[in-house]
Each structure stands twice: as C-alpha cells, then as structure tokens.
Amino acid sequence: MTTIKFTPAAAFGAAVLMLTSCQETDVEAPTVCTSEDTANSVLVDEIEAEAGTILTIEDTFCDNEGLSEVRWDIHNAADHAHEEGEEEEGLILHSGTDWEVLELQSLDGTSATAAVTLDIPLTSRGVWDVVVSLVDAEGNAAQDVVTQLHIENDHLPAFTLTTVNGADPNAWDGEPVWAPGSSVGVSGSVADSDGVATASLELVEEATETVLWEMDLATGDAMEVVFDVEVDVPASVSGECHFEMKATDALGNAMETGFHVEVE
C-alpha cells in the first residue's frame, strides 16, 4: 500500500495568503450626486419640455476612486417599464416615438459634471424615459437612474379618448382585450388650433400589418372634431393588434398615435 499525503490545508493557506496580499478592491459603484436644487436633472421626479425646443439635462457624478463613462439613454416610454422612476399615468397617446438619443460621455476624476442637449423634434408628444447609466474605471456599474421627460406639443393635432368599449382608458389596467367578431365603441376627439384637415382611425393586425377596419373622420378643417364610432373586429382575427389614429392639421403637420389591443 502506498500512502500519499494530500494537504489541501497547505494549498488553501497559500491561496488565502495570495488573496489577502492583494490590495483592497474597489467594488463601490459610482453615483449621481447632483445637488437637489438642480432643475433638469435625472434625479428630479419628471422633466417637462415643449416639442421643438432645446433641452439640456445636466448632472454631477461621483465615485470613490475614479469615474469612467456615463450613458444617456432617452427613449419613448411606451411598451415597457423601468424598475424605478415610473408612475402610473393611465393611457398616454404618444407620437413620434422613433425619436431617441443615446450618448456616451467619458468622465474623469472622482467628481465630474456632464450634460446632454436634446433637440426635441416637433413630431414628438408623450412621455420619454431618461436613463442614466454610470460605470467607474474598475468596471463597477451603478444601478440605472431613471426619470421621465414629458413632452407637450402644440404643433400637432391631439387625440383625446373619452371612452373605449364603455370604459375610461385612463382607468385601464394593462392592455385592453377585445373579442373577435365584436363591435367596440370608441369615442373622443381630435383637436388642433390651426384646424384639423384629415383624421382617420384604423385597426391593424401587428403580425401582418393588415388593416382590419378603418374609418375616415369628417373634419372640415374644424379646430375640434368629436367622434363616436363602432369598430368592427373581424371574427377571424386573434392576437396582437394596434388601434391607430392619424391626423393632419391645416398647415400639413401630420401625426400618428394609438394603443395596443389584444384580440382573443
């Protein structure tokens, strides 16, 4: 018989020695340390802005060892949520949702101020998320800081929905569900200070982009057009759909908005 002495204790001791001999490791994530009285900061509850204007959001960032990079991610708030910085606001009819900004900026030192300047397009209306991501020189990433940017728009026609399928859309809890073959009442208005030139409503199947139902509203360049229509949902349809509302004002400014519908 052969006896072999395995000494894991010695190996473990060597490892502990090796590990404890290392310098203290920086595992502290950077923070947003903007002072509380700053108006357009990611730390405020919400930022308000007008379409067609320029907005600057500025913040100060801090780290115990050294900052590296900040990422400003401004994107439309529809169809998702964030873990923090969100409030339930009922149905928001967004327009110009394609507009987004992603900007990376290098940071130096243990404290640095950075700003992002947004040229808010005339086509946008609704709520956008402003997400600030931070990383320090060691790679420690901070929890994203999120606030909301509310964009008002006086240039585009604006739709307002009063009832959908007999309910106030601001009281919806999640996506509305319509039954195939049913007739759904939709009432509301579209308004523009320059007059509404055209307005239409459509039900579109998302997977195929097939128009399932459509109606042109009689506008007559009125400043406000009230509608109360019955949407016929085809019996053969099932799945995700989109209720689209489009309008053009007398000056030719076109807009498009809507909401998701589950047909089942």
Add this chain to the structure above:
Amino acid sequence: MFPPKTRCARRDSLRCARWIGLLSAAFALWANANAVNAQSQPHVIEGHVLHASLQSKLPGVLVMAWPCGLATATDASGAFRVACPHGIDSLSVSCVGFEARSILASGDHLDVWLEPLNVDLDQALVATVRTQELEASPLSRAPLLEALDATPGLQSLDLGAGMIQPVIRGLFGARVVVLEDGVPQQGGRWGTDHGVLVAPELQVAQSWTPGGGHVWMGPDAMGGGLRFESPTLLNTSGVRTNFGASGRIGNAQGRVHVLHTSTRDNGHWHAGISLSRFGSTQVPQRTFSYIGRTYELVTGALPNTGGQSAHAVLGFGRRFPSGGVASWSMRASDVRQGLFPGIVGVPVQGDLEPNAHRFEVRIPVQHASRLASSFQWEGPADTGGKQWTGKAAAAFNRRLEFAPPHAHGWGPEPDNDLSLSFEEHSVFIEGRRLGPHTKLGVQAEGQWVQTAGWEFLVPSHRRLRGSLLAEGTLRKATLAARLDGVIAHQEGYQEPQYNAEGAVIGVDVRALPFERVVPGGMVSWLRPFASENRLVRGSFAVAVHGRVPSNQEWGANGIHHGTFRFEQGNPDLRTEWTAESRASIRRTPNDDGWNWQADAFVAIHDGFISLTPSATFAPISHAGQVYAFRANDAFRTGLEATASYRRGRHQWSGAGSALGQWDIRTGLGLPFTTPTQLRLAWEGSAQSGLRMEIAGRVVAPSWLTARNEAHTPGAVLADATLSQTTKQGEWSLQVHNAFNTPWLDHISAYRALGLVAQGRWVQLSFSTTLEPSSNKKKTHDYN
C-alpha cells in the same frame, strides 16, 4: 447481454476464488509434470494486466504466483508485484468477466492481456469499454440533464431538448469538451447558450472526467469533459432494440426514441432515432428586467422557448480475420427552438405575448443542425501487445438565428430575418500506437467557420490544431504529456456606424484580421493508490496544462443573446496556463452498508480568460455595459463528496459540492461560480420491482460573486421518482421541483434577468429492451 465491467470489484474478486481453486489445481498438475527448474526461476515478478481489445489497464485483477500460492491484486493502473520465497514458475491471472490465463514465468517482468467474456443480464446493456481516463466516472442515470444535476461537481444548463451545456466544477463552454467516440464535438462549442447537440439515449455509455490535463481529451478539456460512446462491436453483443417514450406536463414535452443494435459474430450495425417536441419553459414569476427595462410575463411561460428536436444515428462495424476492428458511425441532429423575445433587440411588451399554442415557435428562433461521421480502426495486438488504432471524423454544424428586422438597432432595417449564421466544417484525425507501458499518438483538428447575418458577433475564422501525445505507465504512476500547436486565422469585419436618426456617422470596425500560431500543451502525473485491504482506493494527480483561446474570446464584438451581454474579444489573449492538483478517494462499492467517495481539487490559473465588466458602454441602443474577455489570474478550489448507506431495500444518500473561484487580483469571485449544494435522498424498493426515491436539494446562497454580479438567494427543492419494473419494461413517474419553488439558478444566464428557473414538471416515461431469444445462444456463461 452484459459485457462485463473491466474493473474487478472486491466482491467479484472473491467470486474469482472459485475460478482460482479450479485453475490452481489444474495448474499445479501441469506444473509438476513440467518439472520446472526452480533455480532459474525469478523470485519476484512485476507487470501489468491489460484489456486485450482496448489495451486499457485492469485494476483489481487477482494474480497468483506458483508454486507458493501467494496472491495479489493489480492496482488502479493495472500493475502488480508478486513474490515467492523459492522462485516463481508460473502465474495464474483471473478476473470476473475475463478468460483466466496461466502463464509460465520467463523473467522478472510480465504483461498479461485478458480477453473479455460476455455475461447475460436482464434488460441491461452496459458498455465494457473502459474510459480512457483513470479519473473518469460513469454517468449512468438518464435523462442526462437530471444525471448532471444529481452528480456533485456537475451541473447542466437546460437549453431545450437536444441541446446540452454541461458545467464541470464551474467551467463550461469552450473549457469543457464533449467527445463522441473520442472525437471532440467542435461545432458551436462557445458561449453559454450554444450547447452541444447530443442524444444520450442513442449512445450506450456516458462518462465524465473532472479537471484538465487529460492527454487524450484534447487541450480544450481544461475543466474536464464528457464522453459518449456509440454502440460498437466491442461494447454490444446480440440483437436488441431499446425503446423509450416520455410525456411531461408543467413544461410540456413529448419524447420518443428507438435504438436497434445488432452484433453477431464479426459484424455489427446499429440505427436509432430520437424525436421530441417541447413547450415553453414555465416559471413561477411574472416580471423580469433587461437593459434596465422591466417587462411583464402575462402567464407563467417564458414565451417562445419551445421547439422540437430530431436526432439519428447509424453505424457499422466489422472484425477482420487479422483481429482488427473497423467501425463507422454517423450522427445527425436538427433542433429548432424559439428564442426568448425579451432579450432580442429592444423588446416591447407586445413581443412577450404568449404563443398561440403550446408548441408554437415564432421568430426570434434558432435552428441548429449537425451532421457528423467518424471512422475508427483498431488494429490487432501483436505478440508484444502493441497495437495501432486510428480515427478520422468530419462534421458539419450550422446555427442560424432569426429575429425580426426591427431588432437590428439603428440604420436601415434589414430585408430578412437572418440575424446570425454560423456554418462550421470540422475534421479530426488521430493515430495511436498502444503498448503495455506506453501510448504514443498524434492528433490533428481543423475547423472552418463562416459567419453571417445582420447581428454581428464573431468574424469568420479558421483554426488548425496539431498535437503530439504520449502516455507512459511507470511502476506506480502514469505520466502523460501533449504538445499542441494552434494556427488561428480571423477575418476582419466592419460596418457603417449609424446614429439614432439613421445617418452614417462613421465606420464601426468590429474585428481586425489576424493569423497566428499559438502553442499549448500539458504534462500530468497520476498516482493511483489503495489501502492494503483494497477497501479504499483513490488517485492523486498533478497537471500543468494550457488552453489556447477560442476564436470567440479573440474576436467577439457584439451582443451575445445567450449571455444577454455585449461581448468583446481580445486579440492579445495568449494561452491560459493552469497548474492543478486533484485527489480522489472512495470506498470500493459495496452492495450493503456504507459507500462513500470524496474528490477535491486546487487550481491556479495564469491568464484565466473570463468575461470581465469593462469601464465602457456599448455604443448601440440595445446593449448595455461592454463585457470584455480578459486574462485574469485566478485561483479555484472545490470539494465533492458522496456518502450512502444501504440496508436491505432502503438506501439513504447525501451528495454535496462546494466550489470557490477567485480573481486573484481583485479577490472577487469569478462569474457564475456554482453555489454550494447538498442533495439528500431516500430510496426504497420492493420485491415487485417498485422503486421510489424522494430527494431534497439545498442550494446555498451565492456567497461568492463577481463584480456587478447580483447575489442569488438559496433555495430548497424537492424531487420524487416512482418507478416500476415489469417484464415488459420500466415505467417511471418523476416530479421535478415538486413544490413549484421559485428559485434563481446562479449559473443560468436567465438569472441575470432576474428570471427564476423552471418550475414544477411531472413526467411519465417508459423504456424497454426487446431482444430475440437467439441472443442467449451466443452468451458465454461463466458461472
């Protein structure tokens, strides 16, 4: 038909005594008649006992020296040493399952080859082929995923039916090899989501080997490897058909397989097919987060994670009059599986709608297919016990990922759904010269990979490896070495860089071309040991081994949907070197009473390549922080232990593992370090063939995490199995995660999204072996 194990257990050695009695009497008569001159006889003889067909060492073989009658048994490396005070005139060598031999003593060194016998057992087919590695352990339980999760030191990432990602001691992907008949499965061996395509139900044996520095497993076996063996002339006999079917609810799945093997005289063939269809993963959870956004799961399903798989095997073998054996086998696999839409592009809530029906698959989807063929030749052993063997294999592997064009990010929307395409051609050639004390070999491996699609991750590349291998058996230990050279080539890749408005603002260079030659290799020393009474055995190994970086580690630069991260390669990475020590000790298996086993390892890695959070963000909308492949010196250690007690029809068992992996510079953990686990089980059986097992698995909180890696809480899970063996086959009812406990699997990429693992499922399965009565006529009965 049951070709016997090549290890002589102690119980079997006792049974050998009956043989020894008969043989010794016959031998004594023969010896007297030959009047051997004792003056010229050696007093001590050393040597080895080997498997005649496989050249592998046979431990536990009884060797008796005559005329004194003193006996010994071979050690774990097949070595023996016997002595007679007045000289040895002959040896008798015997082992259950092998033809006993008597040999005249002709010197102080003797190597003996034993021919295997065949044994008949009901409804069992066990491979006689001993694995190449002395440290290997069989993986006998099925299905494979559960076998991996129930084995200390092993884990699995469930990637859907037919795709398996084994995790050995916390390492996976390019650091764990999967060998089919000794041929490494090369295609798709990178990342965490690109599992291997393998159908264990169409193989006859599977085993795993921990740690690195195993000479015949190749340089990528840094964390160890799994071996799967096809049916061949050498590990099957007679004609039989294995059939199995299962149905599952909770994670809907249906599976069926048939494997027919026919081995008669000098010919063999086999054919098999396996089909499955599976629904989406079901989790007891309703929300998750990706790139900082929170989404809702409408039902308990991870939408669109179902799919279907098909595997087929075919093979032929023939033994030639010279004694040489030729084998050819082919494997084909095709897996189509939906991809969780919550991680592709910037998802919107509407993407997460449940699929229309249980087995529906829509885009995003992945389609993996593989066709592999291998030829093996095992030449006859000459009178000196030397033998040539050879292997040649080729494979085609393709992975396609389809995603809606809107997931592309900025710039013009693509006009097709093909987001990522990998087409890989690979070849493998091996030649060996086997002898009683040495094995010499050469290996060559080639891989040609063409990538395409609008979601860039890895550039097209090719890779050639050549290796020289040697293994020698010293008096008490085995010494092995391999010298590797890898020629790697990578193409460059660039595309226009767009801003959010879709305007071109520059050139996005994702990969630069290069070509280089990188050395690698290993040297290992393995020392088996045993207590005097042979009740306790084990081994101690020391190895230094180097792994050449994978082309993904060199050239990746994009979003890897499998890890939900932007991965960035590093062309400056060099061979990662490891110094590793392993120890294993176990009690020789005993039918009643206590059994136990313990394994431990310590490894220091110079330039351990791991995905490390960088100090930058990706400049594209649907990605977050860049994770870069960096060489970080690391220290790893772990312990696995199993103990069981059987009394009558009851068995209690406990199996646990603990793993520690540290980045030496920071003292932080390495990512995805497996938390400490303990599995306790009770198994009871009845004479009627009824068997029940109730098991509890305790997963500790992840006390060791990497930078930015979230802490994972602990969990307690319960499983139960009820099975009934009948003349027709075996029925089995399994309940997984019986209490539908929501738990985060720390090693799963889904955990990074805060998504818990699969909840409860219940599975009913049936398996049987059909065989004609003519099988028994071919059986050697040795009892």
